[in-house]
Amino acid sequence: MHEHHQVERLVQTLLTAAPGRKIKSVRLVMGELLGFDETSVRLYFENFTEGTPAEGAEVSVRWVPGELHCSVCKSHFVKIKSQLNCPTCGNQGKPTDTGKEFFFEAVVTD
Numbered sequence: 001m002h003e004h005h006q007v008e009r010l011v012q013t014l015l016t017a018a019p020g021r022k023i024k025s026v027r028l029v030m031g032e033l034l035g036f037d038e039t040s041v042r043l044y045f046e047n048f049t050e051g052t053p054a055e056g057a058e059v060s061v062r063w064v065p066g067e068l069h070c071s072v073c074k075s076h077f078v079k080i081k082s083q084l085n086c087p088t089c090g091n092q093g094k095p096t097d098t099g100k101e102f103f104f105e106a107v108v109t110d
């Protein structure tokens with residue numbers, strides 16, 4: 001249940017950034033490497049914004065594909081599903097910071 005705390009923190013940041021403003025919609029960036037479940041994230045968002053100016057805000061999600069780094073041939077590649085192996089040399093890649101994003105990139109207020 002990683003999503004729970006992450007969404008709580010994100011909502012707090014959101015409400016602090018736009019004090020007293022009615023929030024109409026937000027666009028959330030989510031990295032695929034986080035392994036978050038969009039349905040859960042949306043549900044937690046609804047829970048944490050209840051009774052706040054962000055209640056009922058429309059949430060859209062932009063997924064960022066996970067990128068892996070191969071330490072053998074030094075290539076970067078995009079992770080497809082649960083495939084971790086480098087398409088060039090077959091070695092197992094290590095996660096990079098690309099694909100771990102979790103933030104609001106756009107907030108529309110009244």
Ligand SMILES: [Zn+2]
Binds near residue numbers: 073086
């Ligand atoms: Zn490789």
